[in-house]
Amino acid sequence: MKSFGFKVILVAILLLGTGFFNSSQASAVGPSFQMPFPCGQTWEGQTRTNHNPQNSVDFNRSNDLGDKVVASASGQVVTVRNLGNSSYGKYIVIDHGNGWSTLYAHLNSFSVSSGQSVSQGQKIGTVGGTGNVTGPHLHFEQRYNGSAQKIKFNGSQITYYGAKNYTSKNSCSNEGVTGTVHTESGVSLNIRSGPGTNYGIVGSVADGQTVTISCQKHGETVTGKYGTSDLWNYIGEGYISDTYVYTGSDGQVAPTCN
Incomplete structure (x- = not known):
C-alpha cells in the first residue's frame, strides 16, 4: 500500500510538471470572442514582443478616430474609467463570466456605464488617442483571471508577433x-x-x-x-x-x- 501511494504521488507530481493540471488549461475554453468592431470592417492588428501586456493587440485603420468600438462578447461592464494622459487613458473592462474579461483602451468616448449589461456587437465607445499614446488606435486585451491571454477571434488565434489585417465577423447576419x-x-x-x-x-x-x-x-x-x-x-x-x-x-x- 505504501508503494502504491508513493506511485500515485509521483504520477501527480509528474503531471503537474507537464502542465496537465495547470490552471491555464482552463483558459483554452472561453466565450466565442469576435473582433471589437462592426461586421465587415477590416483593421490592421499589431502585436509585438515589447507590448505591455505582451499578449495585447493594437488595432489601426485610416481615419479611425471616432470609429465605433463594440463588445467582443456579451457580458457586464465592470470598469469605465478615465486615466487622462497616462496609461490606458479612457478604457472599459467587460466581465464575460467564468474568469474571462476584455479590455478596450485609449477610447475617445464612452457609450456604456459601469454595471450595464451589453450584448455582443453592441457599441461601447469610440476609437481615440487618450492615455500614453502617439496616435489614435484601439488597445485590446482578452483576460483570463486577470491575466492577458493570446487573443482568439472565431476560435482562431491572431498572429504573434507582427502585423496582419483582420475582417470583423461580429454580429454579422443575413439581415444586413x-x-x-x-x-x-x-x-x-x-x-x-x-x-x-x-x-x-x-x-x-x-x-x-x-x-x-x-x-x-x-x-x-x-x-x-x-x-x-x-x-x-x-x-x-x-x-x-x-x-x-x-x-x-x-x-x-x-x-x-x-
Whole structure:
C-alpha cells in the first residue's frame, strides 16, 4: 500500500510538471470572442514582443478616430474609467463570466456605464488617442483571471508577433446593416447595377430613406456627402455610393460582395 501511494504521488507530481493540471488549461475554453468592431470592417492588428501586456493587440485603420468600438462578447461592464494622459487613458473592462474579461483602451468616448449589461456587437465607445499614446488606435486585451491571454477571434488565434489585417465577423447576419441616405441637394440618389457611375441606372432611393446594406464592394471613387470613397453599398436592387449613406461608422460595415 505504501508503494502504491508513493506511485500515485509521483504520477501527480509528474503531471503537474507537464502542465496537465495547470490552471491555464482552463483558459483554452472561453466565450466565442469576435473582433471589437462592426461586421465587415477590416483593421490592421499589431502585436509585438515589447507590448505591455505582451499578449495585447493594437488595432489601426485610416481615419479611425471616432470609429465605433463594440463588445467582443456579451457580458457586464465592470470598469469605465478615465486615466487622462497616462496609461490606458479612457478604457472599459467587460466581465464575460467564468474568469474571462476584455479590455478596450485609449477610447475617445464612452457609450456604456459601469454595471450595464451589453450584448455582443453592441457599441461601447469610440476609437481615440487618450492615455500614453502617439496616435489614435484601439488597445485590446482578452483576460483570463486577470491575466492577458493570446487573443482568439472565431476560435482562431491572431498572429504573434507582427502585423496582419483582420475582417470583423461580429454580429454579422443575413439581415444586413441599416443606413440612411443623405444627398447634398436633397434629390433622389440613383441605384446602379454595379459599383460605379458608368453602370446602368436600375432605380433610385429618396433622400432621407433608410436602406439595408447586405454587402459592399470597392469600385469607382466618388466624392459625396460623407467624403471621398471607392466603397459601394449593395441594397438589394443594386449599388449606391457609400459617401451618401450614414451608418454611424466610417469604412466598411458589411461583408464584401461576391
